[in-house]
Amino acid sequence: MGNDGKASRFATVVQPHLSDAYTLARWLTRDRADADDVLQEACLRAFGAIEQQSGGNARAWLLAIVRNTAYTWLKDKHRITLVGLDDLTEQDIVRVEQGGEQGGVTTDPETEMIARADAKQLESLIAGLPMEFQETLVLRDIQGLGYHEIAEVVGVPLGTVMSRLARARKRLILALKESRS
Amino acid sequence: MKIPRAEEPEGTNLLLHAYLDGELDVASAIAIERKIEAEPALANQAADIHALRAALRNNFPSEPIPPHVQSRIDAVVSKDRISRWRPTWASMAASLVVAVVLSSTSTWLAMKTPVSSAFTSELIDGHLRSLVAQQPTDVASSDRHTVKPWFNGKVSQSPRVKDLSAAGYVLAGGRVDVLEKVAVPTLVYNRRKHLISVTAVPEAAATPGSASVKGFNIVSWNDEGVAYWAISDLNLAELNDFARLYREPL
Numbered sequence: 001m002g003n004d005g006k007a008s009r010f011a012t013v014v015q016p017h018l019s020d021a022y023t024l025a026r027w028l029t030r031d032r033a034d035a036d037d038v039l040q041e042a043c044l045r046a047f048g049a050i051e052q053q054s055g056g057n058a059r060a061w062l063l064a065i066v067r068n069t070a071y072t073w074l075k076d077k078h079r080i081t082l083v084g085l086d087d088l089t090e091q092d093i094v095r096v097e098q099g100g101e102q103g104g105v106t107t108d109p110e111t112e113m114i115a116r117a118d119a120k121q122l123e124s125l126i127a128g129l130p131m132e133f134q135e136t137l138v139l140r141d142i143q144g145l146g147y148h149e150i151a152e153v154v155g156v157p158l159g160t161v162m163s164r165l166a167r168a169r170k171r172l173i174l175a176l177k178e179s180r181s
Numbered sequence: 182m183k184i185p186r187a188e189e190p191e192g193t194n195l196l197l198h199a200y201l202d203g204e205l206d207v208a209s210a211i212a213i214e215r216k217i218e219a220e221p222a223l224a225n226q227a228a229d230i231h232a233l234r235a236a237l238r239n240n241f242p243s244e245p246i247p248p249h250v251q252s253r254i255d256a257v258v259s260k261d262r263i264s265r266w267r268p269t270w271a272s273m274a275a276s277l278v279v280a281v282v283l284s285s286t287s288t289w290l291a292m293k294t295p296v297s298s299a300f301t302s303e304l305i306d307g308h309l310r311s312l313v314a315q316q317p318t319d320v321a322s323s324d325r326h327t328v329k330p331w332f333n334g335k336v337s338q339s340p341r342v343k344d345l346s347a348a349g350y351v352l353a354g355g356r357v358d359v360l361e362k363v364a365v366p367t368l369v370y371n372r373r374k375h376l377i378s379v380t381a382v383p384e385a386a387a388t389p390g391s392a393s394v395k396g397f398n399i400v401s402w403n404d405e406g407v408a409y410w411a412i413s414d415l416n417l418a419e420l421n422d423f424a425r426l427y428r429e430p431l
Contacts, residue, residue: 019246043257115232119240141237162195173229
């Protein structure tokens with residue numbers, strides 16, 4: 001494929017999903033300038049591999065590239081220490097997975113608390129989640145991807161997507177309820 | 182795939198999320214609906230998840246990609262295409278520096294601000310992007326009343342857009358370039374088969390003059406606090422003529 005052909009493939013395959021790609025880059029890097037760099041690098045990779053992309057889900061393909069680029073970039077820059085599930089102690093994992101299970105029946109005012117959460121509060125709570133939970137939550141609840149798409153982007157089985165999403169949400173819900181003062 | 186089983190508490194939990202996300206088949210969805218009706222705790226959990234999803238959706242609406250980022254992505258594609266017939270950008274920038282040094286007698290665009298060679302190569306970068314792209318402009322129109330408002334919100338100041346078609350310079354449209362990390366407006370005109378890029382940088386100053394670099398002629402001038410650079414492969418006499426007409430009061 002000539003470069004003209006590659007450029008027109010890029011315009012068809014990548015361009016429609018650039019906004020989604022940028023959103024993901026912003027969430028994973030938590031910095032607009034960093035997100036710019038990551039997106040540019042990811043597009044360079046996507047352009048290089050555009051001939052391999054045929055059929056399939058173009059959005060999931062591009063977001064997987066953005067995700068890999070972001071993690072490589074963050075590690076290279078030593079910008080943050082990525083806290084993944086592998087780094088957590090067994091005790092932490094139990095706590096994470098149970099989400100600090102609480103007894104009793106939820107009351108309406110607490111649900112109201114969740115609905116009224118603002119962007120700043122949500123951002124800081126999401127940032128406190130392990131990366132695996134963060135990315136799953138962002139892809140589903142902010143970017144609106146389906147479970148199958150998320151599984152493709154992250155490269156894990158569907159069941160893993162489901163449990164990560166459920167746990168991520170549970171942690172946010174509990175934190176928001178606790179934030180009531 | 183390991184399918185969560187509704188008989189297990191954890192399974193019910195996962196299926197509840199999947200149900201609210203519209204990921205369940207009809208039979209499983211009905212089964213969960215019945216469970217929600219029968220168990221108040223599950224109904225409350227559903228309400229919480231619903232509230233969280235709404236909060237996330239409302240607080241983080243999707244945003245269109247900013248123009249300065251789009252320009253960088255366009256450059257990625259263009260650069261790769263250009264590299265087949267042009268030297269790399271690094272070597273090109275280097276030769277530009279050499280050209281500046283050697284042409285001490287000529288009136289090089291000695292920019293007061295900004296002066297970096299990166300700026301110069303970015304300037305030419307933008308013009309090349311228009312030359313190689315199938316679509317040389319981000320907004321294509323020969324109507325200045327379409328082009329000028331298009332810049333609103335994309336750059337800090339819309340450029341002066343002049344209709345010079347009577348003189349044979351036909352407006353092709355505009356694009357947003359990124360110079361020194363600032364989004365600036367560039368107008369594109371056509372003269373026969375030649376493209377002319379006019380970049381307008383507010384609150385900057387260029388030393389008026391002209392230069393020939395790597396086959397491109399560059400003419401620069403200042404007007405009402407805005408620095409202009411016109412770049413083209415058009416001959417210098419015609420480019421100067423264009424600049425003169427462009428500068429004439431409206």
